[in-house]
Amino acid sequence: MKILGIETTCDETGIALLEFIEEKELKFKIINHQLRSQFNIHSKYGGIVPILAAREHKKNLPILYEKLLKETKEKPENFNYIAFSYGPGLPPSLVAGKEFVVNLAKKLNKKIIPVNHLLAHIYSVLIPKNKLNVYQKIKKIKFPALCLLISGGHTILIYMEDFQKFRKLGETKDDAIGESLDKAGRILGLEYPGGPKLEKLAKKGKPIFNLPRPMISQNNFNFSFAGIKTAFWELVEEIKKYNKFNEETKRDLAASYQKAVFETIIIKTKKAYEKYKPNSIIVTGGVIANTALRKMMIKVFGKEKLVFPEKSLATDNGVKIAFAGYFFKDNALEPEKLEINPLLDI
Ligand code: AMP
Numbered sequence: 001m002k003i004l005g006i007e008t009t010c011d012e013t014g015i016a017l018l019e020f021i022e023e024k025e026l027k028f029k030i031i032n033h034q035l036r037s038q039f040n041i042h043s044k045y046g047g048i049v050p051i052l053a054a055r056e057h058k059k060n061l062p063i064l065y066e067k068l069l070k071e072t073k074e075k076p077e078n079f080n081y082i083a084f085s086y087g088p089g090l091p092p093s094l095v096a097g098k099e100f101v102v103n104l105a106k107k108l109n110k111k112i113i114p115v116n117h118l119l120a121h122i123y124s125v126l127i128p129k130n131k132l133n134v135y136q137k138i139k140k141i142k143f144p145a146l147c148l149l150i151s152g153g154h155t156i157l158i159y160m161e162d163f164q165k166f167r168k169l170g171e172t173k174d175d176a177i178g179e180s181l182d183k184a185g186r187i188l189g190l191e192y193p194g195g196p197k198l199e200k201l202a203k204k205g206k207p208i209f210n211l212p213r214p215m216i217s218q219n220n221f222n223f224s225f226a227g228i229k230t231a232f233w234e235l236v237e238e239i240k241k242y243n244k245f246n247e248e249t250k251r252d253l254a255a256s257y258q259k260a261v262f263e264t265i266i267i268k269t270k271k272a273y274e275k276y277k278p279n280s281i282i283v284t285g286g287v288i289a290n291t292a293l294r295k296m297m298i299k300v301f302g303k304e305k306l307v308f309p310e311k312s313l314a315t316d317n318g319v320k321i322a323f324a325g326y327f328f329k330d331n332a333l334e335p336e337k338l339e340i341n342p343l344l345d346i
């Protein structure tokens with residue numbers, strides 16, 4: 001079974017073609033995977049400009065689709081489904097994606113599998129490296145499990161009884177963790193997205209600056225990353241006043257910020273861990289591409305309990321949409337029936 005996956009919820013245009021082989025065990029391969037990030041478009045604004053994101057999706061989708069066909073020499077008639085991430089996301093981005101997907105599905109006479117972007121993040125931890133079978137990955141997850149979803153748009157702690165039954169324990173009340181890292185990067189003069197650039201800087205820095213660990217003493221599983229960003233901005237302004245804003249200080253600031261936000265999510269996750277005693281902890285979303293965070297998590301929870309996605313697939317892409325699409329193929333609908341849902345929840 002071949003599924004074409006399309007991702008346009010935010011600022012990443014992703015198209016991937018996956019093939020699933022159901023024999024005794026579920027095996028799959030990524031036939032082709034195209035991804036175009038819009039970093040250079042949004043970096044000068046310090047964050048994503050939705051209308052520009054939509055314009056780029058519109059421009060890039062046909063280019064990437066043609067590239068995929070050319071590289072694979074696949075015949076679109078042989079695709080079984082088109083999976084599309086219909087939300088949550090930026091409305092203009094979702095509309096641009098929907099338009100392309102609906103037209104394509106009509107032209108090819110295929111059904112569309114609507115995929116919840118958040119579930120795609122969760123299911124993405126099952127994507128095996130190379131061609132290992134998916135069940136080996138599924139077996140690693142022991143339920144009940146906790147899932148920490150940390151991305152550019154979300155910070156959610158979820159209790160999972162299994163892959164279908166779960167509930168939200170808490171979430172961020174303001175900025176998402178990835179957004180917070182991106183904003184801290186901007187305060188340090190780094191280009192968007194700040195997360196990976198902050199990680200690079202922090203590697204050579206020492207976490208010598210004091211920053212708050214927001215909401216850690218509250219008796220709930222919610223997060224807040226707006227206050228820490230303001231505290232960071234004030235700290236940087238103070239340092240600038242004394243003309244100490246040099247490369248060494250920037251590295252120490254990056255290390256201090258990263259440590260503060262990472263410790264915050266770990267403390268909260270640990271509280272949930274102690275209360276719910278899960279057998280596995282799934283951590284997914286773009287921010288878990290961060291090696292320092294992976295190490296901190298392993299130190300606290302141990303390698304056996306933790307389940308991460310492949311690093312190269314942590315941020316948004318078409319592979320995880322096609323992959324999740326496989327599990328939701330029974331929801332496939334005629335192209336006319338597809339609706340976007342910018343505020344979709346888990
Ligand atoms: P997503 O929404 O899943 O595509 O994730 C994007 C978010 O992940 C952005 O806020 C990035 O800054 C963040 N991110 C990506 N790579 C890293 C990294 N290595 N360290 C920290 N944050 C990262």
Ligand code: MG
Pocket residue numbers: 117151152153286316
């Ligand atoms: Mg995302």
